[in-house]
Amino acid sequence: MTALRIDGIRHRVLSPVDLTLIQGEQVFLSGPSGSGKSLLLRAIADLDPNEGEVWLGDEARSSMPAPLWRRRVGLLPAESFWWAETVGEHLPEDARGITDFLERLGFEAGVLGWSISRLSTGERQRLALVRLLAQRPEALLLDEATANLDPTNRDRVESLIARYRETDAASVLWVSHDPEQRQRLGGRSFMIRDGRLEPES
Numbered sequence: 001m002t003a004l005r006i007d008g009i010r011h012r013v014l015s016p017v018d019l020t021l022i023q024g025e026q027v028f029l030s031g032p033s034g035s036g037k038s039l040l041l042r043a044i045a046d047l048d049p050n051e052g053e054v055w056l057g058d059e060a061r062s063s064m065p066a067p068l069w070r071r072r073v074g075l076l077p078a079e080s081f082w083w084a085e086t087v088g089e090h091l092p093e094d095a096r097g098i099t100d101f102l103e104r105l106g107f108e109a110g111v112l113g114w115s116i117s118r119l120s121t122g123e124r125q126r127l128a129l130v131r132l133l134a135q136r137p138e139a140l141l142l143d144e145a146t147a148n149l150d151p152t153n154r155d156r157v158e159s160l161i162a163r164y165r166e167t168d169a170a171s172v173l174w175v176s177h178d179p180e181q182r183q184r185l186g187g188r189s190f191m192i193r194d195g196r197l198e199p200e201s
């Protein structure tokens, strides 16, 4: 049972944040620009020094090496980072489900040979999601995952995440500025205001 429990996370502009997502639950996070949404995701993923604890089921973040934690609690940043020449070099060769993820996001297998430099912003965003899911994280932290996408590709991403929640029972924390998206997908919503997490009705 891998619920994601955020226990008193404090980081720069954030007052201690407590939030529990049950297994397979999705929760939405909004708030004004600069309110600390991305910082909170980075803190949960343990990418910056921060105070507090995060739990995956009964395993504490502090009990495991950071790279393992980051594989199990996967962050999709608003801007993805690519270091090698081609798409395929960023994906594990034998990972389960990659072809399916690519197809569901509108790509053909030939995309693996594409040079990173030719990718559009939206293609990068979708391929970054494939790369993340290839690691089969148990929880997902999505920072504006559909911000640069047209409606067709936005729907593809939303459907893929819905399916991943079902198949892998992953908890998902979405940062989204789009109230329609929150309404469309359903789930609890919170806002960060003055560094505090407040429930949204």
Ligand SMILES: Nc1ncnc2c1ncn2[C@@H]1O[C@H](COP(=O)(O)OP(=O)(O)OP(=O)(O)O)[C@@H](O)[C@H]1O
Pocket (backbone or CB within 6 Å): 012, 013, 031, 032, 033, 034, 035, 036, 037, 038, 039, 040
């Ligand atoms: N490394 C850093 N050093 C100092 N301040 C930082 C650092 N990173 C972020 N901040 C500040 O923390 C605040 C919150 O940043 P964050 O990126 O979390 O905002 P956000 O809510 O995600 O905003 P947006 O909706 O514009 O993406 C901002 O004022 C930002 O300038």
